[in-house]
Every structure is written in structure tokens, then in C-alpha cells.
Amino acid sequence: MDKLFKALNDPTRRAILEQLRGKEMSAGDIAGCFTVSKPTISHHLDLLKQAGLILAEKRGQFIIYSLNTSVLEECFAWLLKMTEKKKGSAL
Amino acid sequence: MDKLFKALNDPTRRAILEQLRGKEMSAGDIAGCFTVSKPTISHHLDLLKQAGLILAEKRGQFIIYSLNTSVLEECFAWLLKMTEKKKGSAL
DNA sequence: TCGATATTTAGATAATAATCTAAATACAAA
DNA sequence: TTTGTATTTAGATTATTATCTAAATATCGA
Numbered sequence: 001m002d003k004l005f006k007a008l009n010d011p012t013r014r015a016i017l018e019q020l021r022g023k024e025m026s027a028g029d030i031a032g033c034f035t036v037s038k039p040t041i042s043h044h045l046d047l048l049k050q051a052g053l054i055l056a057e058k059r060g061q062f063i064i065y066s067l068n069t070s071v072l073e074e075c076f077a078w079l080l081k082m083t084e085k086k087k088g089s090a091l
Numbered sequence: 092m093d094k095l096f097k098a099l100n101d102p103t104r105r106a107i108l109e110q111l112r113g114k115e116m117s118a119g120d121i122a123g124c125f126t127v128s129k130p131t132i133s134h135h136l137d138l139l140k141q142a143g144l145i146l147a148e149k150r151g152q153f154i155i156y157s158l159n160t161s162v163l164e165e166c167f168a169w170l171l172k173m174t175e176k177k178k179g180s181a182l
Numbered sequence: 183t184c185g186a187t188a189t190t191t192a193g194a195t196a197a198t199a200a201t202c203t204a205a206a207t208a209c210a211a212a
Numbered sequence: 213t214t215t216g217t218a219t220t221t222a223g224a225t226t227a228t229t230a231t232c233t234a235a236a237t238a239t240c241g242a
Contacts, residue, residue, distance in 0.1 A: 011093060022180030028189075069174045072170050127202090129219075134201085188239080190236080191234105196230085200228090203225105207220075
């Protein structure tokens with residue numbers, strides 16, 4: 001949960017996730033969408049991978065990244081809990 | 092959006108939001124639930140307020156905080172977009 | 183094998199963020 | 213109006229994070 005919220009906290013990382021929506025991309029393709037350096041993108045990809053939000057697959061000299069939204073369920077569940085009325089509460 | 096994700100990134104702040112579920116609490120009440128100092132809690136409350144996640148109302152010498160989950164809609168919407176299948180995509 | 187490409191790792195730096203203590207402010211009650 | 217309680221603000225410190233350049237690693241193609 002901690003890693004998930006941490007991963008989602010950065011605007012560049014959220015933008016990476018949005019880029020990955022509906023298509024796979026190599027690390028270089030992803031880096032090409034942003035102005036920050038490739039090592040920086042590589043670092044963001046690492047954090048996203050640690051959070052389980054993306055999957056990495058090596059294909060030849062490329063590393064292909066794809067989105068994994070299943071881990072967002074945990075985030076959804078927490079948000080849902082927060083928005084639901086608590087039992088026995090007036091609020 | 093940025094402030095929202097930032098506010099949700101810290102475990103103490105998420106715990107504060109959970110405490111506030113179903114009941115209003117003074118700043119002191121909230122601080123009493125945690126081991127960190129009162130100024131630290133005050134700072135967390137400020138960030139939560141900036142994100143619109145809590146409301147503050149002064150009552151006499153107390154400041155009463157309450158949850159405002161409506162801003163979480165934005166977060167929900169983003170997560171939903173991410174989990175939805177993109178139009179014209181194979182994934 | 184050698185040179186080019188793709189990506190990461192290492193190491194450094196600068197910006198943010200969490201936390202603390204001490205002091206300031208606001209209010210209440212005596 | 214003085215004392216005590218509630219809370220925040222100021223200022224400093226430490227930890228974390230984002231970012232960069234340079235170097236290392238891995239793979240491809242000639």
C-alpha cells in the first residue's frame with residue numbers, strides 16, 4: 001500500500017502509466033515521451049515495477065513495459081472504505 | 092490532483108483520515124491517537140486541508156476537523172480511467 | 183569480434199518532506 | 213487581567229526523493 005501510493009505520488013510516473021494504457025512500450029519509447037533523462041525514467045520505471053504497477057519483459061536488446069492495473073484494486077478498496085458511511089455513525 | 096496524491100502518500104495522514112471516519116475530532120484528539128508531536132500532526136492536518144480532504148471549523152478554543160471525501164472522486168476517476176480498457180486497444 | 187544501440191547502475195547534488203523543540207497566538211475561565 | 217489549555221508558526225535538522233552525468237552491462241548486426 002505504501003509503495004503503491006508512493007509510486008502514484010509523482011506526476012511523471014502517473015504520466016508513464018497513462019502512456020502505457022492500451023499499449024506496450026520499450027524503456028526508450030517511454031523516455032522519448034518525456035524531457036527528463038533516460039536514467040531518471042529508468043528510476044521511475046523501477047519504482048513503478050516495485051509497486052507492481054508495471055511488468056517488464058526483456059525482448060532482445062529491448063525491455064518492454066506493460067501496465068498492470070490489478071494492484072490498483074487495493075487502492076480502490078481503501079478509497080471505497082473512506083467514502084463509505086461508517087456503521088453506527090451519524091456522518 | 093498533485094496535492095491529493097501527495098496528501099495520501101503519507102501513512103500518518105492516511106491514518107488521520109481513517110480516524111476521522113464517522114466522527115469529528117479536535118486537533119488535540121487527533122494528536123492523541125499518534126506518537127508524533129502535536130506540531131507534526133498540525134502540519135499533516137494542514138496538508139490534508141490543502142488537499143481538501145478535511146474541513147476545519149473553529150469552536151471556541153478548539154479546532155474541529157471532519158472528513159471531506161468528495162475530493163476523492165477525482166482520485167477515483169483517475170484510477171477508473173487507468174483500469175478501463177482503452178478504446179481501439181488490444182490490451 | 184567490433185561498434186552501435188538499449189538500458190541500467192553508480193555516485194553526486196539539489197529540492198522536498200517529516201520531524202522535533204521552542205515560541206507565538208487565541209481563547210476560556212477564574 | 214492573569215493563568216492555563218489548544219493549536220499553530222518558526223526555525224532547525226534529518227531523511228527521502230528527483231534529477232543529472234558518467235560509466236557499466238547486455239544485445240544486436242556488420
